[in-house]
Amino acid sequence: MxxxxxxxxxxxxxxxxxxxxxxxxxxxxxxxxxxxxxxxxxxxxxxxxxxxxKHQVKWKDSYSVGVSSLDEDHKKLIELLNQFQIAYKYHTGEEYERHALNELVNYTKYHFEREERMMAEREYPDLEAHKKLHRDMVMEVEKFLKEYESRGHEALEGVATYLSDWLINHINGIDKKYQSYLA
Ligand SMILES: [Fe+2]
Missing domain, CATH: 1.20.5 (Single alpha-helices involved in coiled-coils or other helix-helix interfaces)
Known part of the structure; x- marks a missing residue:
């Protein structure tokens, strides 16, 4: 308001x-x-x-996981995250807000699948633990989506912060661990 x-x-x-x-x-x-x-x-x-x-997330070369296709995915995720933040912060209307959120969630799922497939192909030893982190995140996001269906815009408070913290910490921490296996 x-x-x-x-x-x-x-x-x-x-x-x-x-x-x-x-x-x-x-x-x-x-x-x-x-x-x-x-x-x-x-x-x-x-x-x-x-x-x-000012508060938008910016890609840094230090985020690179050494695999260009996954770096491109991560860049795209950051772009979609910023789009969603704008949609939420500036009350661009339900249609755009919902579209931005869905795009971000769908691309996240697509990216997780791709990343897991590549890790499986290279027999990454921490695959199961990594998959669990992805699953937990998707479950958390599904909860947000459910809340959004019942409470609308107000339910999204904190979602942008959660998503940006999670994605950046994940890309810049957990994902780095597979670098030597996948690069
Ligand atoms: Fe990951």
Whole structure:
């Protein structure tokens, strides 16, 4: 609700600025006021962009597990996670929020299967323990999805943090252990 309100305030300020710029130009291009307002508009947009992407997860080369296809999967997961965070934080509407969440969950499942298949092919010794971690995570996410069905948007509080913490810790910790077997 608070975020909806701030988005509304921001949209109103931007709208007013655009109208003021238009009116300013009625007095000719030599009038400095619309140019100053354009600069203010650009600064507001840049600051807003910076603040809204500050908490997004960014891929680091140090996350690499030494297998390019799995690195690509992990990058895609980070991208989908950021998309979901935006959908949740900025109240983009149920349809987009649900779509972003489903895409993230489905890709996570697809990636786990692919990773497990590769580990099995290389006879990775910790395969069963690793599979259990994947299973537990999927179960936790299924619980979130169920909650979402009954409580809607409010049920997603904490989900983005859980998912980003889990994924980054997993990619950057547990997944690294198979590096020497799969690379
Ligand atoms: Fe994994």
């Amino acid at each position: 608070k975020r909806n309100f701030s988005a509304l305030i921001l949209a109103s300020i931007l709208g007013l600025l655009i109208v003021a710029i238009g009116l300013g130009f009625l007095f000719g291009p030599a009038n400095p006021v619309p140019w100053i307002l354009i600069a203010v508009l650009v600064i507001i947009i840049l600051v807003y962009r910076h603040v809204s992407t």
